[in-house]
Amino acid sequence: MKLNGRVWKFNDNIDTDVIIPASFLNTSDREELGRHCFAYLRPDFTRNVKTGDIIVAGRNFGCGSSREHAPLALKEAGVRLIIAKSFARIFYRNAFNIGLPLLESEEVQDRVSEGDRISVDLLSGEITGGSLEKALFARPIPDFMMEIVRSGGLVKYIKEKGTF
Amino acid sequence: MDTPMTMTEKILAAHAGIDRVVPGELIKVNVDIALANDITAPLAIGVFNEIGKEEVFDPEKVALVADHFVPNKDIASAEQAKMMREFAMGKRVRHYYELAEGGIEHVIMPEKGLVMPGEVVIGADSHTCTYGALGAFASGVGSTDLGVILSTGKIWIKVPSTIKIQYEGKLKPWVGGKDLILFTLGKLGVEGANYKAVEFSGEVVRNLPMDHRFTMANMAVECGAKNGIFEVDEMIINYVSKVTGRSPKELRSDSGAGFEQVLTISVDNIEPQVAFPHSPDNVCPVSKVDNILLDQVFIGSCTNGRLDDLRIAAKILKGRSVAKGLRLIIIPGSSNIYKKAIQEGLIETLVEAGAVIGPPCCGPCLGGHMGVLASGERALSTSNRNFRGRMGHPDSEVYLANPALAAASAVLGRIGSPDEL
Structure with missing residues (x-):
């Protein structure tokens, strides 16, 4: 599974409150959530994000509240992959559960630039393109999580397999 | 074995x-x-x-x-x-x-x-x-x-x-x-x-x-x-x-x-702690906190909205008044706690001191309603998170502390300890 997209860079400890502030949590409508992604932190995000874009961040991405509205808002806005140095536990589960893959890499954030167009092989974890002089390798996605991604999320996985 | x-x-x-x-x-x-x-x-x-x-x-x-x-x-x-x-x-x-x-x-x-x-x-x-x-x-x-x-x-x-x-x-x-x-x-x-x-x-x-x-x-x-x-x-x-x-x-x-x-x-030297914006791990002992003026104090939430929390707040606020211009919002964590707080006379004490009491709910902790902050405002909260924009405007600030500090700070109008009263 290969992905290709533009990079949006973020720092450490991006919490789910800044991804989707609580004042927008009075709905479960995915499109509506997508319209308010990073509403206050980066008001330009929803105007300029394109389907297929990739978020590259530092440590502990998605910390704080368990709101699944956060990965849903990112996915709805067009984000197709997040690469971070590390992810907070609940966000990690939530993102895979809705079919939004995550990759962990200590190096990518330090080596790519905002707006770079990078190519990522989800299976091998190989990342190339943009400001990268040579390929970087993210930690491979665990098999179980990869199967969920292939199905398009946990619900579809369960419907396909009859169990989980 | x-x-x-x-x-x-x-x-x-x-x-x-x-x-x-x-x-x-x-x-x-x-x-x-x-x-x-x-x-x-x-x-x-x-x-x-x-x-x-x-x-x-x-x-x-x-x-x-x-x-x-x-x-x-x-x-x-x-x-x-x-x-x-x-x-x-x-x-x-x-x-x-x-x-x-x-x-x-x-x-x-x-x-x-x-x-x-x-x-x-x-x-x-x-x-x-x-x-x-x-x-x-x-x-x-x-x-x-x-x-x-x-x-x-x-x-x-x-x-x-x-x-x-x-x-x-x-x-x-x-x-x-x-x-x-x-x-x-x-x-x-x-x-x-x-x-x-x-x-x-x-x-x-x-x-x-x-x-x-x-x-x-x-x-x-x-x-x-x-x-x-x-x-x-x-x-x-x-x-x-x-x-x-x-x-x-x-x-x-x-x-x-x-x-x-x-x-x-070792807890011997641990003072009451204050978490500074915008992260709960950004902590500082209360004696090292400078003159931080407050617009709002919130006592409540799933972290500190229980009966012991209201008791300590009432103990400190008894016979005292909330600083002029400061908004003190207190929300009992459950109807049951609310009822006990009424029976113990805590609610009367808190209201007399100048607190407003909200109905049991999460309240302003997550910036949804009942005490949302405007730009540039500062709050001390007994809740659990002080991320940027957590309680309202992205340019507001949230400090976290225990209910004793929250009550004392509401009287002082700035972050401080009950020992200063």
């Missing part, structure tokens, strides 16, 4: 139907009670419907609590609450609570005896970890996981390794569970226990009242922990027996159990 296990490992093994588990192992666990609120339930109900089961796995083992945006703040939130209410009625969910019957989910679950020591509690709310104070394995998840639990009664979990934290020494005046956990966050950092279990132990916590233990377990997630847990001692057994009439067994980690790390914290 049996391999020694930690408390968390024992509970997970028992609920996976196997003799032992090791950290890192992926297991499927039976859930004793599943929980969601008016923000997370609607998405979970969508997942449940998509999976296509007619009934929830066990209507006795599901709790749905309207607490985040109630009394409903707008039409959209009213629709969300209505959807959850109708689902609860339609599926005969046993534990559905709102307003007069309820309060904040993490306050009422223990109060109503819905959590027993040694159980597995999974909730679509990050502060589900609160029930570790009862010696349960309690962990927060998102709505898809919760929707799958509603359908199947099961969840997959990676067995966490455990960090054991031992608190030794003697507590200073005005120092309680909130200060211990804030100090610990300062040591571990917001990612310090990511994916891990945190076991709170040592002579200090053995003597710590339940309300303080709830505060500590509640904030385990602020260092990324999967769960925080206390050993099931006499205090927990007494609390649970009183509420439920059932007598749980003692439960603790085996001697020789494998802890990833054992951290000993």
Whole structure:
């Protein structure tokens, strides 16, 4: 599974409150959530994000509240992959559960630039393109999580397999 | 001989139907009670419907609590609450609570005896970890996981390794569970226990009242922990027996159990702590806090909205007045606590001092309603998070502290200690 997209860079400890502030949590409508992604932190995000874009961040991405509205808002806005140095536990589960893959890499954030167009092989974890002089390798996605991604999320996985 | 296990490992093994588990192992666990609120339930109900089961796995083992945006703040939130209410009625969910019957989910679950020591509690709310104070394995998840639990009664979990934290020494005046956990966050950092279990132990916590233990377990997630847990001692057994009439067994980690790390914290010199914006681990002892003027003080939330918290606030505010221009918002964590606070005369004391009392709910903690901050405003809150924009405008600031400091600061008009009054 290969992905290709533009990079949006973020720092450490991006919490789910800044991804989707609580004042927008009075709905479960995915499109509506997508319209308010990073509403206050980066008001330009929803105007300029394109389907297929990739978020590259530092440590502990998605910390704080368990709101699944956060990965849903990112996915709805067009984000197709997040690469971070590390992810907070609940966000990690939530993102895979809705079919939004995550990759962990200590190096990518330090080596790519905002707006770079990078190519990522989800299976091998190989990342190339943009400001990268040579390929970087993210930690491979665990098999179980990869199967969920292939199905398009946990619900579809369960419907396909009859169990989980 | 049996391999020694930690408390968390024992509970997970028992609920996976196997003799032992090791950290890192992926297991499927039976859930004793599943929980969601008016923000997370609607998405979970969508997942449940998509999976296509007619009934929830066990209507006795599901709790749905309207607490985040109630009394409903707008039409959209009213629709969300209505959807959850109708689902609860339609599926005969046993534990559905709102307003007069309820309060904040993490306050009422223990109060109503819905959590027993040694159980597995999974909730679509990050502060589900609160029930570790009862010696349960309690962990927060998102709505898809919760929707799958509603359908199947099961969840997959990676067995966490455990960090054991031992608190030794003697507590200073005005120092309680909130200060211990804030100090610990300062040591571990917001990612310090990511994916891990945190076991709170040592002579200090053995003597710590339940309300303080709830505060500590509640904030385990602020260092990324999967769960925080206390050993099931006499205090927990007494609390649970009183509420439920059932007598749980003692439960603790085996001697020789494998802890990833054992951290000993001497509490002798720990002062009341203040977490500065914009992170709960950005802590500072109160004596080192400069002249930080406040617009608002909030006493409440699943962290510090319990009876002991209101008692200490009333003790400090009795016969005093809130500083001119400062807004003091106090929200009892449940209707039950509200009633007791009235009976004890606490509410009268608080109102006399200049506080406004809100109906039991999450209130301004998450910046939804009932005390949202404007740009440039500063609040001291007894809640658990002070992320940028958490309580309102992205250019507002939130400081976290215990209820004693919050009450004293409301009188002083700036962050300070009761000793300064």
